[in-house]
Amino acid sequence: MKKILSLLLCLTVLTLFSGCANDKETTSNNTENTNELKIVTSFYPIYIETINITKGIDGVVVENMTKPQTGCLHDYQMTPADMKKLENANIFIANGAGMESFLEDIINNQKQLHVIDSSANIPLLIDEHGENPHVWVSISNCITQVETITEELSKIDPNHADQYHKNAEDYIARLKDLQNEMHAAIDPLPNKKIVTFHEAFPYFAEEFNLDIVGVIEREPGTAPTPTELTDIISQVKNLPTKALFAEPQYSSTAAEAIANETGAKIYTLDPVVTGKDDPDAYIKAMQENAKTLQEALK
Known part of the structure; x- marks a missing residue:
């Protein structure tokens, strides 16, 4: 037990000096053109899903709200810069499932903003700590999120609905190939x-x-x-x-x-x-x- 307590003390001290995530970069393609449809995503995996759905569509701009090193948004506190991005946006796409604890505040305070909960159609796993929000780590759930985002974007922006669906179909086909490839590798x-x-x-x-x-x-x-x-x-x-x-x-x-x-x-x-x-x-x-x-x- 002394050895365990010693290990624990070392871990606690070192944790205080460790960052939450690495410093890989995610760039923004935001612009000040007011004629554009501006989409803000909550964090990295939702950003990747969304840029695949909106790829090559003129007039649609996607920006990730959080900094690239943020990682999961377990205890994330929104910044003034985040609020400014949302004030200038038309659509906010979230993971949902409790990942963004601030989501209800956004819905209540940003009345002009269309909010898409990408996990809305996913059955959530529940343990003693509550609902698990890490749905995208399953390829099946990632596909469902892509489908949900596509349907909601098409309702909000029907002029680009065909393009959203075409991009989503292409990306989902690749995700299904990935799924089969991974089952072949992991199942045996x-x-x-x-x-x-x-x-x-x-x-x-x-x-x-x-x-x-x-x-x-x-x-x-x-x-x-x-x-x-x-x-x-x-x-x-x-x-x-x-x-x-x-x-x-x-x-x-x-x-x-x-x-x-x-x-x-x-x-x-x-x-x-x-x-x-x-x-x-x-x-x-x-x-x-x-x-x-x-x-x-x-």
């Missing part, structure tokens, strides 16, 4: 038990029949309690394949401490909450996730 793996960094992967695990037996940090930046740390170490020691999955946006300090106690190897799974201004970013990250799982669980 002999070991399906994994320990993840935080609660970003339950929808992913459900889709690919993985069993999450432990979570290192329930909330990013919050070190595990002594009891949680003891339990995770015990779970990892009992795994047939000792692998821990960190995330590229967050410090791997906690995972490293557990690895030192168990001999487990650390791998990286990307929930795609940060990245470059690249329409293919989600597909590329998921392909890397499949390769990582193949290496770790073979």
Whole structure:
């Protein structure tokens, strides 16, 4: 127990100095042209979905509200710059499912703004901490979000409805190819038990029949309690394949401490909450996730 408490103290101190996410860049294609339809997205995965739907459509501008290093919006507080973006926007597209705790305030205070909840048609997973908002990490849910955004944009902007639907059909076809490719890679793996960094992967695990037996940090930046740390170490020691999955946006300090106690190897799974201004970013990250799982669980 002294060793566990010592590990916990180190993790807590180091967490105070760790950032929430990395500094990858997402650029904006915003403009001051008042004739344009201005769409603001809440954070990175919704931005990627939306730029695929609006690709090549003249007069439609998409800007991401939050800074590129923000990551998940668990406890995000809106800034004056965010409010200015929304005041100049026509449409705000959110993940929903509780990810944006400020969403109700936006709906109440920005009466001119059309708000799209992209998770509206997705059954949510619920645990002891409530509804899990990380729906996009499942490819099936990502497809549903693309469909929902497309339908809502078409209602708001019917002049571009055909283009929205054509772009969405093209992107969904690629997502379905990705889905088949990942099932082919993951389904045959002999070991399906994994320990993840935080609660970003339950929808992913459900889709690919993985069993999450432990979570290192329930909330990013919050070190595990002594009891949680003891339990995770015990779970990892009992795994047939000792692998821990960190995330590229967050410090791997906690995972490293557990690895030192168990001999487990650390791998990286990307929930795609940060990245470059690249329409293919989600597909590329998921392909890397499949390769990582193949290496770790073979």
